[in-house]
Amino acid sequence: MRILIATLALLTLGAAEDRSQAWLRYAHVPNAAQHISVPSRIVALNATSGSPISTAQQELKRGIKSITGQRMQRKRSPDQQSTTIIIGTSDAYAKQYGNLTGSEDLVEDGFILDTESSNVIIVGQNERGALYGAFEYLSRLAQGNFAPTAGVQNPQAPIRWTNEWDNLDGSIERGYGGASIFFRNGYVVDNVTRVAEFARLLASLRINGVIVNNVNANASLLSDRNVEGLARLADAMRPYGVQLGISLNFASPQTFGGLSTFDPLDPSVDAWWANITNVIYERVPDMAGYLVKANSEGQPGPLTYNRTLADGANMFAKAVNPHGGIVMFRAFVYDNHINETNWKADRANAAVEFFQDLDGKFDENVVVQIKYGPIDFQVREPPNPLFSTLRYESTAIELQITPEYLGQNDHLVYLGPLWKEILEYDLRADGRPSKVKDIVTGKRFKQPLGGYAGVVGAGSNTTWLGSHMALSNLYAYGRLAWDASLDPQAILQDWIRLTFGFDEQVMSTITDMSMRSWPAYENYSGNLGIQTLTDIVYTHFGPNPASQDNNGWGQWTRADNFSIGMDRTVKNGTGNAGQYPPEIAAMFEDIETTPDNLLLWFHHVPYTQKLKSGKTVIQHFYDAHYEGAAVAQEFVKQWESLKGKIDQERYENVLFEQKFQAGHSLVWRDSINIFYYNLSEIADENNRVGNHPYRIEAENMALSGYKTYAVSPFHTASGFTAIITTSNTTTGVATTNAAFASGTYDVAVNYYDLIGGRSKYQLQIGNRTVGQWVGDAEDKLGHAPSIYLDGHSATRITFNGVQVQQGDEVRITGQADGIEPAPLDYVSFLPPGIVD
Numbered sequence: 001m002r003i004l005i006a007t008l009a010l011l012t013l014g015a016a017e018d019r020s021q022a023w024l025r026y027a028h029v030p031n032a033a034q035h036i037s038v039p040s041r042i043v044a045l046n047a048t049s050g051s052p053i054s055t056a057q058q059e060l061k062r063g064i065k066s067i068t069g070q071r072m073q074r075k076r077s078p079d080q081q082s083t084t085i086i087i088g089t090s091d092a093y094a095k096q097y098g099n100l101t102g103s104e105d106l107v108e109d110g111f112i113l114d115t116e117s118s119n120v121i122i123v124g125q126n127e128r129g130a131l132y133g134a135f136e137y138l139s140r141l142a143q144g145n146f147a148p149t150a151g152v153q154n155p156q157a158p159i160r161w162t163n164e165w166d167n168l169d170g171s172i173e174r175g176y177g178g179a180s181i182f183f184r185n186g187y188v189v190d191n192v193t194r195v196a197e198f199a200r201l202l203a204s205l206r207i208n209g210v211i212v213n214n215v216n217a218n219a220s221l222l223s224d225r226n227v228e229g230l231a232r233l234a235d236a237m238r239p240y241g242v243q244l245g246i247s248l249n250f251a252s253p254q255t256f257g258g259l260s261t262f263d264p265l266d267p268s269v270d271a272w273w274a275n276i277t278n279v280i281y282e283r284v285p286d287m288a289g290y291l292v293k294a295n296s297e298g299q300p301g302p303l304t305y306n307r308t309l310a311d312g313a314n315m316f317a318k319a320v321n322p323h324g325g326i327v328m329f330r331a332f333v334y335d336n337h338i339n340e341t342n343w344k345a346d347r348a349n350a351a352v353e354f355f356q357d358l359d360g361k362f363d364e365n366v367v368v369q370i371k372y373g374p375i376d377f378q379v380r381e382p383p384n385p386l387f388s389t390l391r392y393e394s395t396a397i398e399l400q401i402t403p404e405y406l407g408q409n410d411h412l413v414y415l416g417p418l419w420k421e422i423l424e425y426d427l428r429a430d431g432r433p434s435k436v437k438d439i440v441t442g443k444r445f446k447q448p449l450g451g452y453a454g455v456v457g458a459g460s461n462t463t464w465l466g467s468h469m470a471l472s473n474l475y476a477y478g479r480l481a482w483d484a485s486l487d488p489q490a491i492l493q494d495w496i497r498l499t500f501g502f503d504e505q506v507m508s509t510i511t512d513m514s515m516r517s518w519p520a521y522e523n524y525s526g527n528l529g530i531q532t533l534t535d536i537v538y539t540h541f542g543p544n545p546a547s548q549d550n551n552g553w554g555q556w557t558r559a560d561n562f563s564i565g566m567d568r569t570v571k572n573g574t575g576n577a578g579q580y581p582p583e584i585a586a587m588f589e590d591i592e593t594t595p596d597n598l599l600l601w602f603h604h605v606p607y608t609q610k611l612k613s614g615k616t617v618i619q620h621f622y623d624a625h626y627e628g629a630a631v632a633q634e635f636v637k638q639w640e641s642l643k644g645k646i647d648q649e650r651y652e653n654v655l656f657e658q659k660f661q662a663g664h665s666l667v668w669r670d671s672i673n674i675f676y677y678n679l680s681e682i683a684d685e686n687n688r689v690g691n692h693p694y695r696i697e698a699e700n701m702a703l704s705g706y707k708t709y710a711v712s713p714f715h716t717a718s719g720f721t722a723i724i725t726t727s728n729t730t731t732g733v734a735t736t737n738a739a740f741a742s743g744t745y746d747v748a749v750n751y752y753d754l755i756g757g758r759s760k761y762q763l764q765i766g767n768r769t770v771g772q773w774v775g776d777a778e779d780k781l782g783h784a785p786s787i788y789l790d791g792h793s794a795t796r797i798t799f800n801g802v803q804v805q806q807g808d809e810v811r812i813t814g815q816a817d818g819i820e821p822a823p824l825d826y827v828s829f830l831p832p833g834i835v836d
Contacts, residue, residue: 019462019650020197020490021352022471023498023541026066026142038064038083038141039120041073045088045096049452052127055203056087056134057240058091063138064102085137087122087130102152109208113137115755117150119334128208128241135204155741157441157460159451160481161209161245162202163291164458168218170227174404174540176782177466182212186220186785188229192236198458203240205478208288210242211453215293215330217247222276231283236466245328246280247495250292251300252310263305264774266313267587277319289326290316291369291453296333309333310361328396328453329362331355331370335553339512346566346574348374349553351386360392367394367449372422372436374576375555377405379522379532380418382588382598385579388427388437394449397440399424401473402457402465404540405532406521407472408783411661412635413515413521416476416488422482428583437484466782469656471499472514476630489515503645509638516631523628524668528555529601529618530565533672533790539784542664542791543671543744558604561679564617565600577602607680621676622684625669632665633835660781663750663796666836667716671791675715694836696810698723698734698824706732707815709789711822716791717825722752724789724821731815732822738765738808740829748798748836749812750825755785757820763799763827766808775820789823 004626032038044057057386057720061072064543074084086093090103090112110135114121122137136153140146165173166180166515168187189195202210212233213221234244253259253272263269279289294312302312313329320327334350364366368390377400387395399419406413423437434444442450446512454477458464465471475495479486489511496510525543526533534545536555548557558566567573569589577588579671587593588602596611607618615623636658638675643651673689683689699721700710709724711717725732748768749763759775776794778785786792814822828836 011287019468020026020464021466022201023475023495024201024711025498026138027068027501028069029142029144032068032141032144038068038070039072039085040070040082041084043077043084043086044074044121045086045092047717048089052131052203052239052241053088054356056122056131056753059131060085060087060134060138064141065259067138067141074353083119085120085122086289087134088124089127089130090123090125093121093123097814105152105154107154108158109206110152112150112152113138114230116148128203131203131241132141132206134484135206139204139494139498142496144502155206155482156443156484157396157451157481158438158449159209159328159453160207160478161211161288161328161452162166162207162401162454162456162458163215163247163398164397164456165211165214165216167214168220172457172459173214173216174402174455175459176409176784177457177459177464178461178782181458181460188226188233190232192232193725194460196236196240198464199237199240201464201474202242202478205475206482207454207478208241208243209245210237211245211247211291211328213247213530215247215291216297216299217249217293218250221246221248222244222252222256222280225279225285226537230280231550234284234287238286243286244284245288245291245811247291247293248316249300250294252276261305262300264302264307264312264442265305270315270318273315273319277323277325281323282324285323287320287325289328289365291328292316292329292395293330293332296330297336301333303790308361310358310776313366314363317366321363325365326449327363327366328369329366329385329690332376332398335552335556336554338554339552340550340556340558343567344574345554346568346576348566348568348576349574349579350374351384352389352579356389359390362393364448367396367451369396369398369453369679371398372419375531377403379406379518379525380527380529380597381531382580382601383422383425383427383436385427385464385576387436388429388434388581389579391429391445392447394442394447395440396435396453398455399455399477400455401477402455403470403473405534406525407661408541409465409467410781410783411521411632411659411664412513412517412658414469414488414492414517415473416480416491417515418518419476419480420484423480427581429581431581431583434581441484451476454481461782464652467657468499468650469657471495475578496817500646503697506642506645509642513635513638517635520628520631520665523624523758524632524665524672525628526672527624528565528596528597528617531555531601533557535765538790539786539792541783542717542794543668543788544791545672545675546713557600559679561675561681563604563606564676566602568602568606573604607676607682609745616682618676618680618682622673622686622689625673626688629665629669630835632662632733636662644815656780659778659798660795663748663798667750667791667794670718670785671713671715675713678715692718692828693827693835694740694830694834695826696736696828697721697826698812701734701736701810701812702732704735705730706734706824711789713790716794717789718750719826722823724823725814725816728757728819728821730821731813734814734824736810738804738806738829740804740806742805743803744832746798746800746801746802746830746832747802747804748796748828748830749829750794750796751775751814752787752789752793752823752825753795754787754820754823755792756787757816757818759817759820759822760815761822763812764809764811765802765804770802771797773797775817775822787819794825
């Protein structure tokens with residue numbers, strides 16, 4: 001790549017960014033016009049108003065002007081005196097200029113980009129492909145990549161969709177970027193400007209479809225008013241080649257249509273769906289199709305009537321087939337009331353158990369949408385065995401861009417490496433190469449459809465997902481859905497250049513932070529394949545390992561005083577290992593050949609079980625949680641090193657998030673470690689767990705207007721106890737004297753920030769006010785908040801470089817507000833370089 005290194009390392013300074021532009025900022029590249037012959041004219045073949053070709057033409061004019069400062073002129077034919085961009089479909093190009101070399105190799109949505117000729121030629125197999133080619137050309141220019149190029153780029157999969165879990169009331173399930181851009185107060189929004197902007201972002205990633213509503217669908221989406229609204233949404237996205245799709249509630253014929261049944265084999269039900277489908281296609285003739293969640297987590301489905309899942313899927317498939325539509329049928333089907341006392345019970349078995357006997361029974365326009373792992377978007381899972389089970393069905397992989405279990409965009413977790421690991425996994429079906437990426441494209445089992453479904457949760461926040469850094473995941477998803485052979489780090493670095501500019505320190509720092517982020521989160525949230533040890537029955541955000549067990553949800557760890565892990569062997573356990581092809585099954589069946597990072601996924605072992613590293617399971621837990629949290633502390637310093645190299649607004653926003661993550665990673669570390677220490681009664685070899693010499697517990701301070709409170713779960717408070725004000729209108733004061741030697745300290749206060757109140761705090765040391773703050777994280781962070789003192793609401797604030805004299809009075813004042821009783825956990829006095 002030829003990059004103007006000397007002149008490009010200054011692009012992001014100055015005015016605050018319009019965050020909604022994301023990687024389509026088209027920041028000015030100094031002297032770009034002097035280094036390349038940037039076309040000054042454009043010829044758009046067969047451009048009609050509102051078409052992707054017309055959109056491409058406008059995007060090229062907009063982008064080139066922003067990148068180079070040069071205005072483009074629209075022409076009817078190339079100018080012999082200057083370079084011209086010619087853009088159109090392969091058919092239109094052939095009609096005007098003759099066949100273009102390589103056009104015979106194009107597949108649907110593919111394009112040719114040729115900058116080696118006298119003119120820049122962008123030709124798509126269809127109009128959408130031409131638009132993709134325009135975005136590719138602009139991406140190269142915006143990254144300072146002016147090297148001549150010529151070649152065909154084709155998608156590896158025809159289906160590259162996002163799933164937006166938006167509810168009609170305007171909320172977004174598992175969305176952390178604000179309110180819905182599609183719905184408000186039960187109806188489709190009137191103003192679709194934001195929808196068009198989102199479609200533009202998706203088109204730049206070559207995403208071609210959006211399911212606009214929650215898989216837990218509301219049947220009133222099918223009302224006349226909302227169908228008109230869906231047409232409005234489709235109209236807004238159509239210029240970008242993004243097709244609209246919707247999720248359906250299986251019981252709609254009964255709950256919305258007034259029928260007495262929703263049995264998929266009842267002729268009246270079949271006719272009802274055919275009719276409503278025809279009505280929708282009349283208003284949205286290019287609708288992509290339907291997404292269906294059935295018989296899972298309490299949702300209705302065909303099993304209600306003892307029909308098969310294929311019976312249900314095929315009913316919808318027949319309805320959309322005359323219109324060219326697709327049915328995405330989720331394989332996320334399981335009973336959430338399974339009995340943990342049954343050693344053979346296993347939620348991870350559900351997908352194969354429900355679908356294995358249906359292989360070959362789904363209609364051709366049905367695609368089985370499979371979560372990447374057998375449970376539910378965990379920090380580490382093996383690939384779902386259903387990928388290698390279905391040989392006669394088209395399949396798609398479901399990935400979660402909105403990280404429900406992985407920090408909810410308030411922890412930096414770059415997911416590209418996780419997805420890449422799954423996609424490259426060779427399941428060895430029939431003893432032959434069977435990588436997941438080749439299965440979901442239809443290549444391995446020679447199926448006509450297949451592809452990707454990414455759960456995004458884009459909202460009204462200007463960062464779309466609630467975090468600047470989280471957009472790297474949406475970018476990576478689009479790039480991998482188009483070409484899964486790409487390297488996640490290379491994808492990340494493209495995103496960095498487009499988002500933050502060309503400064504080498506910015507590039508190296510964000511690359512390092514991002515590439516270390518998934519391993520760090522895995523270390524402090526749950527490792528060795530135990531899953532993310534979050535609270536699965538509440539917000540899925542903070543730590544609560546006990547919540548995994550003793551319920552019907554099936555995300556069990558089976559942890560007791562002596563042992564931990566799911567026995568998924570065929571010999572002694574649930575048999576899940578046997579759902580994989582023989583080569584993989586044999587590896588997982590044997591504890592000696594099972595990778596350590598999946599040990600507790602497949603085997604139930606004592607805490608003293610030795611790993612390949614030589615450590616015991618419990619010591620690995622202790623060490624990993626300390627190591628992961630230590631990396632999160634480093635992220636703060638790394639980001640602070642970029643001050644002055646990134647515009648102030650984005651710098652401060654990300655710094656706030658990194659400081660939050662650093663504090664919350666310590667909550668995770670301490671919570672998980674003390675839980676398993678209490679359970680196993682095995683001490684940490686390094687004497688760290690439960691030993692915090694720099695802390696002063698709030699309950700040990702002198703209290704006025706405060707009282708002690710036993711936190712639940714117990715392990716989410718240091719010493720198991722916090723303090724709260726004696727009433728919700730009280731101001732409390734906690735005091736003590738600094739027993740530490742005089743010197744300079746970083747002073748950290750751990751407290752709880754509940755939704756429903758904005759308590760005010762003040763920290764004084766000696767006669768000085770060190771800091772004041774408000775418990776208003778619900779206004780600044782996007783994660784699912786909590787109304788309790790727990791691992792979700794536990795928060796930390798740090799004041800650096802505080803001068804402390806031994807014996808100084810330490811006074812923390814908390815003023816309660818709403819339901820939030822100014823809760824405090826502890827205060828730490830940390831010498832320079834010490835992490836609590």
